[in-house]
Structure formats: C-alpha cells, structure tokens
Amino acid sequence: MKKVFLLFIFLLNFLNLNAQYSTLGNNFWVSFMQNFDIPTNCIIYITSTQGATGTVSMPGSGWSQNFTVGANASIGIQIPAAQNPNIENSNLVLDKGVHIISNNPIAVYAANQRDASSDATLVLPVQALGDQYMIMSYTVLSGYPSEFIIIGVENNTSIQIIPKAAVIGGVGANVPFNITLNAGQVYMVQSNGDLTGSTIKATNLNTCNNFAVFAGNRCANVPTTCTYCDHLYEQMLPLKTWGKNYITSPLMTRSSDQFRILAMENSTSIQINGGTPINLNAGQYYETSLSQASFITSNKYVCVSQYSKGTSCDNVTSDPFMIILSPVEQFINNIVFQAFNTSVINQFYTNIITKTANTNLVTLDGSTLTGWSTVPSNNLFSYIRRNINQGTHILDSDSGLTAIVYGFGNVDSYGYLAGANVKALQIDLSIVINNDTIPYGLFHDTICNNQLISFIADTSYHIYNVHFDFGDGNTANGVNVSHSYQSSGTYNLIMYFTRPGSCIEDSIITILNINDISVQITPNNPQICSGNSIVLNGSGASSYSWSTGESSMNITVTPTSTTTYTLTGINSVGCSGTATTTVTVNPLTTVTAISSPSIICNGSTSVLTAGGADTYSWSDGLGNGSSKTVTPSTTTTYTVTGTSASGCIGTATVSVTVNPLPIVSINPSQSSICFGNSTTLIANSDISLTSFVWNNNLSGNNIIVTPSATTTYSVTGTTSEGCTDTAFVTINVMSPPAINYTSIQSHCGLPNGSIITNISGGIPPYVYQWSNGANSGILNNISAGNYNLTVIDANGCSNSINITLTEAPIPQANFTPNPSITTIDNPIINFENFSTGASSYEWNFGDGYVSTDYSPTHLYTEIGEYHIILLASDEYGCIDTIGANVIIKDISTFYLPNAFTPNSNDINEIFNFFGININIDDFEMVIYDRWGNQLFFTTDINQGWDGSYNGEPVPQGSYTVAIKISSTNNDQKYYIIDEINIIK
Numbered sequence: 001m002k003k004v005f006l007l008f009i010f011l012l013n014f015l016n017l018n019a020q021y022s023t024l025g026n027n028f029w030v031s032f033m034q035n036f037d038i039p040t041n042c043i044i045y046i047t048s049t050q051g052a053t054g055t056v057s058m059p060g061s062g063w064s065q066n067f068t069v070g071a072n073a074s075i076g077i078q079i080p081a082a083q084n085p086n087i088e089n090s091n092l093v094l095d096k097g098v099h100i101i102s103n104n105p106i107a108v109y110a111a112n113q114r115d116a117s118s119d120a121t122l123v124l125p126v127q128a129l130g131d132q133y134m135i136m137s138y139t140v141l142s143g144y145p146s147e148f149i150i151i152g153v154e155n156n157t158s159i160q161i162i163p164k165a166a167v168i169g170g171v172g173a174n175v176p177f178n179i180t181l182n183a184g185q186v187y188m189v190q191s192n193g194d195l196t197g198s199t200i201k202a203t204n205l206n207t208c209n210n211f212a213v214f215a216g217n218r219c220a221n222v223p224t225t226c227t228y229c230d231h232l233y234e235q236m237l238p239l240k241t242w243g244k245n246y247i248t249s250p251l252m253t254r255s256s257d258q259f260r261i262l263a264m265e266n267s268t269s270i271q272i273n274g275g276t277p278i279n280l281n282a283g284q285y286y287e288t289s290l291s292q293a294s295f296i297t298s299n300k301y302v303c304v305s306q307y308s309k310g311t312s313c314d315n316v317t318s319d320p321f322m323i324i325l326s327p328v329e330q331f332i333n334n335i336v337f338q339a340f341n342t343s344v345i346n347q348f349y350t351n352i353i354t355k356t357a358n359t360n361l362v363t364l365d366g367s368t369l370t371g372w373s374t375v376p377s378n379n380l381f382s383y384i385r386r387n388i389n390q391g392t393h394i395l396d397s398d399s400g401l402t403a404i405v406y407g408f409g410n411v412d413s414y415g416y417l418a419g420a421n422v423k424a425l426q427i428d429l430s431i432v433i434n435n436d437t438i439p440y441g442l443f444h445d446t447i448c449n450n451q452l453i454s455f456i457a458d459t460s461y462h463i464y465n466v467h468f469d470f471g472d473g474n475t476a477n478g479v480n481v482s483h484s485y486q487s488s489g490t491y492n493l494i495m496y497f498t499r500p501g502s503c504i505e506d507s508i509i510t511i512l513n514i515n516d517i518s519v520q521i522t523p524n525n526p527q528i529c530s531g532n533s534i535v536l537n538g539s540g541a542s543s544y545s546w547s548t549g550e551s552s553m554n555i556t557v558t559p560t561s562t563t564t565y566t567l568t569g570i571n572s573v574g575c576s577g578t579a580t581t582t583v584t585v586n587p588l589t590t591v592t593a594i595s596s597p598s599i600i601c602n603g604s605t606s607v608l609t610a611g612g613a614d615t616y617s618w619s620d621g622l623g624n625g626s627s628k629t630v631t632p633s634t635t636t637t638y639t640v641t642g643t644s645a646s647g648c649i650g651t652a653t654v655s656v657t658v659n660p661l662p663i664v665s666i667n668p669s670q671s672s673i674c675f676g677n678s679t680t681l682i683a684n685s686d687i688s689l690t691s692f693v694w695n696n697n698l699s700g701n702n703i704i705v706t707p708s709a710t711t712t713y714s715v716t717g718t719t720s721e722g723c724t725d726t727a728f729v730t731i732n733v734m735s736p737p738a739i740n741y742t743s744i745q746s747h748c749g750l751p752n753g754s755i756i757t758n759i760s761g762g763i764p765p766y767v768y769q770w771s772n773g774a775n776s777g778i779l780n781n782i783s784a785g786n787y788n789l790t791v792i793d794a795n796g797c798s799n800s801i802n803i804t805l806t807e808a809p810i811p812q813a814n815f816t817p818n819p820s821i822t823t824i825d826n827p828i829i830n831f832e833n834f835s836t837g838a839s840s841y842e843w844n845f846g847d848g849y850v851s852t853d854y855s856p857t858h859l860y861t862e863i864g865e866y867h868i869i870l871l872a873s874d875e876y877g878c879i880d881t882i883g884a885n886v887i888i889k890d891i892s893t894f895y896l897p898n899a900f901t902p903n904s905n906d907i908n909e910i911f912n913f914f915g916i917n918i919n920i921d922d923f924e925m926v927i928y929d930r931w932g933n934q935l936f937f938t939t940d941i942n943q944g945w946d947g948s949y950n951g952e953p954v955p956q957g958s959y960t961v962a963i964k965i966s967s968t969n970n971d972q973k974y975y976i977i978d979e980i981n982i983i984k
Helices: 011-021 356-361
Strands: 002-007 025-030 041-048 052-058 063-069 073-078 098-113 119-123 132-134 146-152 157-162 177-181 186-191 199-202 211-220 230-235 243-248 257-263 268-272 278-280 285-290 294-308 321-324 332-339 347-355 373-375 378-388 391-409 412-419 429-433 436-439 446-448 452-457 464-469 475-477 480-484 489-498 504-515 520-522 527-529 534-539 543-546 554-557 563-570 576-586 592-596 599-601 606-611 615-618 627-630 636-643 649-659 664-668 672-674 679-685 691-694 702-705 711-718 724-734 738-744 753-760 767-770 778-782 785-792 798-805 815-818 821-823 828-833 840-844 857-859 864-873 879-889 893-895 914-916 924-928 934-938 957-966 973-982
Touching (some): 025 211, 041 332, 063 073, 073 332, 073 391, 098 332, 243 378, 257 278, 278 285, 321 391, 356 391, 429 504, 520 576, 534 543, 534 563, 554 563, 592 649, 606 636, 606 649, 679 711, 753 785
Parallel strands (some): 119 230, 321 412, 446 504, 527 576, 672 724
Antiparallel strands (some): 025 098, 041 073, 041 098, 052 063, 098 119, 132 199, 146 211, 157 177, 243 294, 257 285, 268 294, 294 321, 332 391, 391 412, 429 452, 464 475, 489 504, 520 534, 534 554, 592 606, 636 649, 664 679, 738 753, 753 778, 767 785, 785 798, 815 828, 828 857, 840 864, 864 879, 924 934
C-alpha cells in the first residue's frame, strides 16, 4: 500500500501549506482529448509568481522545449502538430502524455483549440492528484461522444474503470475493467452515452499510485436544445478534494448558465438557494439552469460543474465550455492566471468570489475592486465580474477567494478555474489538552513537556488503519491515542489512514510546539567584588519564588562569599520551571606599573606596562590596555586603573623623565654656487658640548663641499644626554649656460660660412667671447676653420666650446656621349650626366647648339668631329667643366655591275667593283664558273676581271662573283655573292 502525505503547517509555515495544497507545483502531466475535428492547437500556458525555468516535453516521442517565465508573468508553448498530441484513438495505451517540470512553483493551463471548438483547463500538479475520481461530462451530441482520458504519473499503476455508459469498442455500462499505465502513458475512453458519474480508482492489482484524469465531450450542445456545439475539456478533481458548499456566479453577457451537481455517496441531499432538498445517490447528478449568483450546499461531498450555453440560447457571442468549480472550503489567497486569445476568441472575463466581509482585501493586478454584489441566498459571500485584457493577471486576498476565467468569440469559447486549493477535506482530527478539544486545523497552542495530549480521529468518513507517528521516535495505533513529549521543540505529528475504496495510505501532518517553560535569571552566574551588591532579574514566567524567600521578579543581593540562588517560575498555562545562578565574590585587585625607558629625550617614546589585573584604563587620555606608548614633552607621572576578570579595581602610578633636545642650525658661506665651485657649511647648537655628524659621513662643525648638482646637506647634533636634533641646508648649484649651434659651410673657397648659436640654461643676458674677437651669438661671412666660443651668464657661470666650420664640396662635372662615334645616317647622341654636387647644367654641343637639360639628346646634321663641353654649377655659384669629342662619319656604299662585254671593242671590257668608304686593305674578289672552278682572284680593289682564264677568254654565260669588304666607318665586314653575265 502506498503512502501519500498531506501536510498542514501553521503560522510561519502557512505559505508552504498553501503551495502544498494549491494548484501550484513543479511537476505536471496533461493530455489532450479528441476535439470536434482536426487540426487543433494544443497549447500549454504557464504562470509564476516568482519566475521559473523548466521544460515541456512528450517523453514518448522525444520532443521537448525549455522555457523561462518571469515573476508574475506567463508564457504559452504550442506543442508541434507533428507530435500528434491530440488523442484520436480510444481504448489504447499510448505514450502521449505531456510533462511539465520547473525549478520554482508554477501554475499550468492547457488549451485544446480549433476554430469554433475550443476549451481550456487548469492543470493540477502531481502532488495534488488522487487515486479516486468521478467523471463529469455532458449529454452526447450524435456522432460526438463524451470522453475522458487517464494519465499515469508513476510506472506500473493499476487502475479500475467503471463506465456509466457503454464504451465505444469496449465494455458495457457499469462493467468494470482494468488498465495498467506507466508514467507518461495515456488511455482514452469514449462513449455515445453520457459518461458523467463513471468511477476511476487505483487498485492493488499491480502498483497503487495516484494518476490524472481529464474529461468532457468531443463536441456538445449545452443544453441539448441550443446550438452550436463546442469541445468540453476539464481536469477532474480527486474525490478527496470535493466540498459541501459552493457559490456560483453568472457568466457575463449570458442570460443564464447550465450547472450539474454530482454526488459522491448515496443519500446525498443538496439544496440550491435554500430550496427543496434534492436527493442523489453515488454517481447521480442533478442538472439545472441558473440566472443569478447562487449558493449550493450538501450534506455530503459533491462536485459542481458550470457550463456556458450554446450561442442560440441567447444569441450573443459565445459557445459552450465547462468548468469544474472550487468549493468555498478550497479558497486560495493568490492566483497568477493567463487570459489567452485565439484566432476567434477576443472577449475575456473573470468572476471572483470571496467573503462579503473581506471584499476590500481583494486586488486584481494590484488594484482593489469596487462594485461587488452580495449572493442573494447567502449574504456571507459576494461576487464580482470583470472584463479583462488578454494576458497575465494577478489576484490577491489574505482572506481567500475563488475565481474562474473565460473567453468568448464567434461560436467559440473557453473557460477554466483560475486556481484553487486542492487539500483533502474528508478527514478530521481533534487534539484534546486540559479537557479542551480543538480541531487540528485550528490548533496552535503551546504544550508543556510531560503534558498528556489526546489525539482523536473522526471515523465518520469510514477511514481505517489509523496510526500515529509523534515525531519524537514514538508511535501508536488506533483512532484515540495519547502521548506526552519529554523535551521541548517542534514535532511533526503524522496521522496515517486509509480511505474507503482506496489502496493508497494517506496521511496528514500537524506541527506541535512543545514548551518546557524557560525560566531564566540574568545576569547568569555573575561575579562581583567583595563588598558590592547585584540585582538578579527573573524572566520567562508569570509568578516567581526565590530561594531567599522573596516572590518578586527581581531581587538585590550582597553576598560576602560565593553564593548560589534558585528561582522557580510558573507560566500562564501552568508549566513550571526553575533556574539557578551563582554569584561569585572576588577579592580586590593589586595593580603594578613600570616605564621603559624611564628617562627619554623630548619627542621620544616610553612604554608604560601595567600588571596585576585583567583590563586597564590609563590617565591623560591614554585609553585602555596593559601596555601604552607615550611621548611626553615634559617629565610626567601617569596613573593606571586595573580591573580583574571579576570586575575588581586597583590603581598604580609611574613617571617618565624628559630631557630637552638641542636646536641645531647650518650657516653656509654661499648658498648658491656655480657648477664646479665650493662652499663652507658651519653647524651651530644652543647646547654646549654638542657633537656633529654630517650626512656625508664627515664630522665637526665646519666642512667644505663641492656639489655637482643642487644638494641638501644635513647635520645631526647630539648632546651629552644623547638627545639629538637635525638641521638641513640646500646648496643650489647653478648650471652653466648650454651652448647649441648650427652652421652653414663656406663654399667655393670664399668666406661665406656662418655659425648660429642657441644658448639655454643659466641666467640671461649672456656674454659671447669668440676666438676671432667677435662678441655676438652669430658669426657670418667666415671661412672654413676652427672657432672657440665662451658664454658667460648673468650669474657669472660660463661654458666653452670649439666649433669647426668645414668647406662644402664643389660640383664635379662628368658625362659620357652615347655613342661617341657614329655615321651621318644615325646622328642622334645621348649625353649621360654623371655629375655630382651640382644643381644646374649648361651644355655646348660644338655645333653652335646649347642645352640646360640634365641629360640631353642632340641631333648632328653634318659629318665631322665635335668637342662637347659641360659646365656644372651649384646653388652657391661654384663651377666645374669637362669636355669630350663626338665623331660623325659618312656612310659606306658600293656598286656591283651584273654584266660586261669583253669583246675587244673597248666598251665595257673589264668587270670592276665600285665603293665609297671601303677599306682597301681588307678587300677580296673571286670569280667562279658554274662548276665552282675559280677563274679569278684579287685583293686589289682597283684590279678588275677581263673575262679570261689562264690568258684565254671564257665563253659567254653566267658566272659567280664572291666579294669580301669592310667599312672604314665602323669596321663592319660584308660578304657579297652575286651573278654576272658575259655578253659577246
């Protein structure tokens, strides 16, 4: 048998109690039933008062989505259609459960939405689920069954189902059948009849666990005479959370609403607005239409469902939905809810119910509400209806409330319970103390230890297997037990029990505060000095009795020796206790004091040390402590007061003798000197026989110093008593003037150079002394050479420098003609300038033409030899020249006849070579016949061939001539082979 703990916590634990039994939680399971048609939008809405992070998942498909919701905010998460969250098949175990977990408490709402067929429900956290349920649905519209779906929250959960109507594809009406679900598995039941009153409970067939149930209709007309139909979808409340008293409030814009009242037990008698009793047995319901706020009461526990009617009932924008109402016994103090919109629904409302006396405590989104209406049949309660905006809203009331949220659109709607407590109501426990019987829900008395307490369980609800755990290691069985606690403290009293028809062992917890009365005496175990008195204060009780015989709360005692006192106290509930305290009498204290050293120089310190006590206080504003460091300016006597740990006091005195300090000074012979000079320092003291030591390790009253930079010197004078004083003097070393200069070189051997000085440092004006006798800061028109300058500033400090002025290099003219020798047919010469140090150029090409280009090009028009002159000069007029020759030669030409007539007529008898500018020393001519035989050879350019070979004329015909020549212009060689004809 499984145990379920129901925790009731009082006082500071009240908020935890609300969370334990409210619709807030960290772990939720939900599923979606078949809607009018597909596709549908299955949406999870999450709200939180403090903010939370978590995950929405379908473990069976592997889908999950993380979420973060802010404090007093909400979010919506649509489950992807691809996950098929909407259950379309009944009588099957499917892995279709939707799991919501978070790190902080949240409220969860689920919406099953499609155009013209939507509804929504508040989702219960796992800790608020039960093991026994009854179904609330509605009359079936043909073709659209009533339905419910069961979700397992733990593995191997055994569940028995007894349907009120025949199951589609399953058992008949009132025929039990069993299923087993693991966590996240769902099972849907559908019927063509009304499933209202069907029972579902856990069994011991496998494992007995709690589970979740959602019910409604695929699409229903409410009432059956009004159209249009709409999907009904609501989570069922466990039987143990049903109540006996309900307040209803009419929906805004509607003329009336439909209600069903479902009985849990036989012989249930209900009344509506004090009317005629209506009798119901278990599983039966009563349906009615109400047009005003009403009070429904019952002798036994019932469930009340409110339905929005179809649009055609009053022809306003609306449609059916279904809300399981919360009884007044389940009022809640705080709700954060979401009014969510759809593509059709755009009108949002909330109805709020609270006690009439506490309407001023209710706030919506931080604002108090006005316009409350009293419930006509029960003026203890009032209600209010409000239009609200789409989004997140917050309801608060310290006295409790219940609320519903709903929305209307064109032939579409939704409605759900905004939030509620879901604590078990069908159990009671009485606590009896001092013959006073108090219900455990109201008990908050303090109990004395060893006081007998009785615990009586109410068995009118037929609970059994009652047993108790007292929280101190003791237990007891039975419905009427007693127990006494031996020690004070806070204890969790747990009563275990089993409900009729349940396989789960439930429990309730109440917290007991055990008080053994804490009587106290202050101060506790005090100490006093001999001869003193002390006041002892009693507390923690209503009446007191001291061991001295006195009965007042406080007494004054003057013991002569250590004494123990006892106080007995009794509180208002009769609990008694005692306390003791011992007053210790301590002797007086002897204090000592010394100084170290006892003689000091003025300005030095001495340490004063006291002894003989535990704490010390000194005169002269020295404060507290056993040791003090003092710096008296004159001989002084100090007093110390010592206090022992017991508070006893003694005093002592101690003196410190103070000797004066010498007054030392330094007189320099010169306080400012030029760099390299010396000065004398003389030390003085107002006390004779003072010795002196300088910071440069010299001793005596006079020293000579030659500092290289401004320097501070100190001397310490010491008297015969060892007292010292130190004096300081700063010798200012004046820096000589610094000489910087720039120079301009002389040029062309002329006295045209310059030296320009820039003096810094020292004190102007400056005196200039040049080696050439000049006396200004600038030397102009000087030749290259060495110059010495001495500069003296206004303080007489001087500096000297040697300066060498150099001669600037003169320009160097240089060029190359390219080419230097050429022929008249190629007479363009490029002059390449290789001059250095020049800035301008003048060219004379030797043919009457000039140029100022850097590297000019020149065209010669006649043959001959030309002398070119380059004049290069710099910006100072310094000049250099250079010359070079260029030769322009005539071109080489030649003529070779192609025939001659050696026929003895003295015309054209000889074959000759004709040429101009041909080297006659490098000439050859050879004549060959057609067979390659050499007929003639000569190296004389003036010798021709007469057309014979070996003295005989050669025949008429063609012959080959081969000639080798070279040009006198460029020595280029030419080879000529041609054909000549002899004509006769």
